[in-house]
Amino acid sequence: MANNKDAELETPLLMPEEEEGGPTAPLLEQGSPELTPRPRLPPPKFGELITVLSIDGGGIHGLIPTVVLKCLEEKLQAIDGEDARIADYFDVIAGMSTGAIIATMLAAPNTNKRTKYTPREIQDFYVNN
Numbered sequence: 001m002a003n004n005k006d007a008e009l010e011t012p013l014l015m016p017e018e019e020e021g022g023p024t025a026p027l028l029e030q031g032s033p034e035l036t037p038r039p040r041l042p043p044p045k046f047g048e049l050i051t052v053l054s055i056d057g058g059g060i061h062g063l064i065p066t067v068v069l070k071c072l073e074e075k076l077q078a079i080d081g082e083d084a085r086i087a088d089y090f091d092v093i094a095g096m097s098t099g100a101i102i103a104t105m106l107a108a109p110n111t112n113k114r115t116k117y118t119p120r121e122i123q124d125f126y127v128n129n
Helices: 004-010 059-080 098-107 119-128
Strands: 026-028 035-037 052-055 092-095
Touching: 052 098, 059 098, 059 119, 092 098, 098 119
Parallel strands: 052 092
Antiparallel strands: 026 035
C-alpha cells in the first residue's frame, strides 16, 4: 500500500496554462518577482513549419554527410539557381560530433551574410585534413 509520500511522487507535473496566442512557459524577468510569458520564436522562413537539418556524426570522419549534402545542394541549385545554399532552406541546422562541425561550417556567414562554405568546400576540408 502506498503512503502519502509515494502518492506525491506519482502526481503528474502540470503544464503551464495556455494564454491567448498559444502556450507559453513562465519566465522570471530580472528583478521582477512575477512570472511573464517567454517570447515566441521568430517565424519560420517558409510556411508554418520550422525546418530542421540534423547532421549525424561519423560516416568515415564526416565524408558521407558531406557527400549527401553536396548532392542535395546541387539539386537545390538546379531548381532555384546557382546562388541557392542549403542554409537558405532550413531554420535550424544542428549536428552531433563531426556533424556539429559540418553544421557550423554550413551556417557560418561570410562578409555578405551568405554561407561561407559550400558542401563541396566542406568535403574538401575533410579529405585534406
